[in-house]
Amino acid sequence: MASIVPSQEDLQQCYIGKDISDVPKPAAVLDVAIIRRHCETMLRTIKTLDVGFRVHVKSHKTPEIAKLQIGDGTEANFIASTVLEIEMMIPLLQELKQKGRKINILYGIPLVPSQVPLLARAARELGENSITVMIDHPDQLPYLAKLSSLAGHPTCVFVKVDTGYHRAGLPPVSLNKHGLLEKLASAEEKGGARLLGLYSHSSLSYSGTTPEQAMGHLISEIRGCKDALERNLQLLPKRALVISVGATPQVVSSQNLLRDDSLCLEARELKALLRGTNVELHAGVYPILDMQQFSTHASADSGFLEDEIAISVLAEVCSVYNNGEREKPEALLAAGTLALGREPCPSYSGWGVVSSWRIDGLGKDSSERLVVERISQEHAIVTWESESQTKIPLHIGQVVKVHPNHACVTGAFYGWYFVVDSDQDSQSSRIVDVWVRARGCGMRAW
Known part of the structure; x- marks a missing residue:
């Protein structure tokens, strides 16, 4: 029986050149000009601030936008909320790897057992250091061990820190819950893991309405992760670890640091933190935006x-x-x-x-x-x-x-x-x- 789902080629052949009023409705429309502009602005900001960057694909779930998000740099770091998104990204990740770029994609929720075989298959296809998982409880470590065993190489790990949003993660004072960090160190010694650093996501910024508020939330995230690092230095590997922080309002607010008139207290503090910390910013919906994101007014340059x-x-x-x-x-x-x-x-x-x-x-x-x-x-x-x-x-x-x-x-x-x-x-x-x-x-x- 023929598939009822048309292929991308069939859709393109049918609709390219038509007016959008002539398609079946309701329908979703994207303006690629706006997406390009937002991606170029963000990449320019990241380069100027000299910080790391990891892009989320969960908002759009398309390789086309993912490609615009990462530009032409040497690293291509992604986040996905489902294994489906990772599977969708495999051809693009393989293409980027063939071009000599360093690739990595994070499965963005704490590791669960049903996803282990699928993540392992992706890790085998993409190679070592390509798949990262998130851990915030020692009972997840057996799943990590199985994943690394099935993949045939160590799995990269972020420990999730709760910096106030209370969705997932551990507060800085409890990062070693039930010996989590010591058990993770043991897994690394046995070749079953490689700790990349600490990861925080906070959507508290969604309630803000000014660039200063968005920058303030980003400052709080960086401080929270730094606190977690400093409290547990003796339990962590003796190498530079990444602090990965953000959500779209916080990360968009970093664009204000490129303005000549960005002299507010939050801007000065954020600049200092970014200079003195091994920070990776992460965000997802910024290429597209929506009414929630627009209402935060995180960038002083925002238009209609x-x-x-x-x-x-x-x-x-x-x-x-x-x-x-x-x-x-x-x-x-x-x-x-x-x-x-x-x-x-x-x-x-x-x-x-x-x-x-x-x-x-x-x-x-x-x-x-x-x-x-x-x-x-x-x-x-x-x-x-x-x-x-x-x-x-x-x-x-x-x-x-x-x-x-x-x-x-x-x-x-x-x-x-x-x-x-x-x-x-x-x-x-x-x-x-x-x-x-x-x-x-x-x-x-x-």
């Missing part, structure tokens, strides 16, 4: 949201209520929780912001904006963010773009992205490529 957020969801207007049927004018979209996600954003109470794209009377700098106020599985109610009684400037059958609150969750509904390029097409409407996403938890689990 339509110029900064690369992802949007195409949806059709299926009804309009402009004639007093309701307390205020509204429109109904044929896209709901599954198509948009249902993640809140601190800066407003809605579930997505409607782009001004092809809407008469609206511009990206308009003081009024349309938002998704209510949402159900397959429907969304759009209205003015204010209490305006102005008629909604939409008509039945019209196609709109909605910028979602959380790109990672929104993307999970879609098998592929339609790609546009606003550098070539100011209307951002002509499809230039189709990128297929990795979906699910494992591709090669047989």
Whole structure:
């Protein structure tokens, strides 16, 4: 029986050159021009600050964006949240390795037994020092030993530090929980592990609204990991260990250090910390952004949201209520929780912001904006963010773009992205490529 899932080649042949309004909807769209710009800015920042960099692929799950994230440097360090993402990345990682680049990909949650055989298979394909795992409990070490045995070489390890987010990891004062560090040292002596350093991820910065707050969170992470290192020096290998820290707001905030007017207290302290610490920054959603990330205002150079957020969801207007049927004018979209996600954003109470794209009377700098106020599985109610009684400037059958609150969750509904390029097409409407996403938890689990 023929597969019901089209190949990337079939999708490209069918859609490249078409207008995005002509594709089946709801659909996910990416503007590669915005993605390129964000990736180039980040790579320039990392080079100027002379720090390490590790890019997360969980937001987009595509090798095309992963390639833009790592640029042309000598190292190519990645993070994945699922083994599927690692499997998706194997051809790109092999290509990079053949070009002489040092590759490494971190499985970004503490090691669990079901993933060990799959990670070992990836490690055998990619070679030594290619796969890293995360440890925060001594009971995970038998899984680490099995992984190294199946792979045929030591597995790289980060010890996860909890610097205040309380999702995973150990606080600095408890890093040697039940002798974890001593047991890890023993595993390294036996050739079953190689400790890279300490790793912290904190999304506390998502609630911030200024560059100073984002920089403050990054400072706290670095301090927390330094504290953990200093408290346990006698138990750690006598070599330089990496402190890997970040999330998109923190890492984007480091771009402020390149500004001539970046003289605030947080900027000065962050510069000093980065100079005196073996830091690796890590981030994932920064190439795409979303309403959550945009609302943090982590970069002082941030522009209008339509110029900064690369992802949007195409949806059709299926009804309009402009004639007093309701307390205020509204429109109904044929896209709901599954198509948009249902993640809140601190800066407003809605579930997505409607782009001004092809809407008469609206511009990206308009003081009024349309938002998704209510949402159900397959429907969304759009209205003015204010209490305006102005008629909604939409008509039945019209196609709109909605910028979602959380790109990672929104993307999970879609098998592929339609790609546009606003550098070539100011209307951002002509499809230039189709990128297929990795979906699910494992591709090669047989």
